[in-house]
Amino acid sequence: MCEHAFVRWSDLEVGEDERRQLPGYRDESRVRRFKAPEAVDIRFMEVRAKSALNRVPTASRVPFKWTVNPYRGCTHACVYCFARPTHEYLGMGAGRDFEREVVVKVNAPEVLRSELSRPSWRGEHVALGTNTDPYQWVESRYKLTRGIWEALLEARNPCSILTKSPLVLRDADLLRRIGEVADVSACLSVPTLDEKAWRATEPHTPHPRARLEAVAELNRQGVPTGILISPLMPGINDGPEQVERIVELAIEAGAVAIGGNTLFLRGAVRDIFFDWLRSQRPDLVPRYEQLYRRGAYAPQAVRDQIQSSVRVPSGRLKPYPEAIERSGARTPGLQRGGEGRPGEAGVARETRRSLAAVIEDQSRQQALF
DSSP states (O other): OOOOGGGGGGGGGGEEEEOOOOTOOOOOOOEEEEEEEGTTEEEEEEESSEEESOOOOOOHHHHSSSOOEESSSSTTTOOTTTGGGGGGGGGSOOSSSHHHHEEEEHHHHHHHHHHHHSOOOOOOEESSSSSTTSHHHHHHOOOOHHHHHHHHHTTTTOOEEEEEEEEGGHHHHHHHHHHSSSOOOEEOOOOOOOHHHHHHTTTTTTOOHHHHHHHHHHHTOOOEEEEEEEOTTTTTTHHHHHHHHHHHHHHTTTTOEEEEEOOOTTHHHHHHHHHHHHHHHGGGGGHHHTTTTTTSOOHHHHHHHHGGGGOOOOOOOOOOOHHHHHHHHOOTTTOGGGGGBHHHHHHHHHHHHHHHHHHHTTTTTTOOO
């Protein structure tokens, strides 16, 4: 992205002449601030990335080998975010720095377009949202994610997105067009509908019900979209009645898949989360000390019990016909119905399998960036 693309925001910016050197980047970053309520005390460090595609470690069990992340750091400020430790690789902290020092790869779409056009590129699946949310607030200013979709469309490349933001609807037109030439899917993360738990654990995210509305609208427009109920935090958002309500609303929204996973605490995230517990839910500290005394995961029996409420009753998951049509058109191995249409059961089963792999892998390794 050229620098002149930012001129239209000149009345919103201060401190544009600041510079900061970040590990791994040849040139100094250009620091910008925006005069917007959502961006108070946040610095956005513009860098020019050498590459956009990130290879997933070979040991990973996710159903894709490549990721793209236009931003590092996230203003959503989710207290449990597993991606927080990646900020330490930049010489910054996993706590407040992760929320207030956001790296913006201003040339990500252009670099990705170049990488996808290489003769050696084999058109493998590319996933967005595997580190920080590509639809966090600043995307409304830089529009890098839209540029990434455009590059993927031009290359007719299969892809997917995981996000907490209904801003994804802005790009539904591109997702539909990608769906005409390649496999594409979306997933919205909705850990809770409880207002208190949402505001306490995800302070700067869009309302959970707005995310569910986005799921319904994307499916209505023919973009196969599922729900991720994660993380499930003992005593905070894991009540069966809480989870079952999300499942019911996801079914009503035509979700093609519904998955969930129990909270895991690795590296700096453990200390950040326990500090939050002592401040906001001191009554739960002894319970968490017991559950996580041996490491990043709660005991398997506890996880199984918590996650059991995420299961969808047989026959209830019936995606919108438009989403079924698109998601099965080019996916091998799906159960198909009459007249060449993919069967609902096949689409839902295949999508759940992929989503489950993503969830499980996220509980075993740090974010892919």
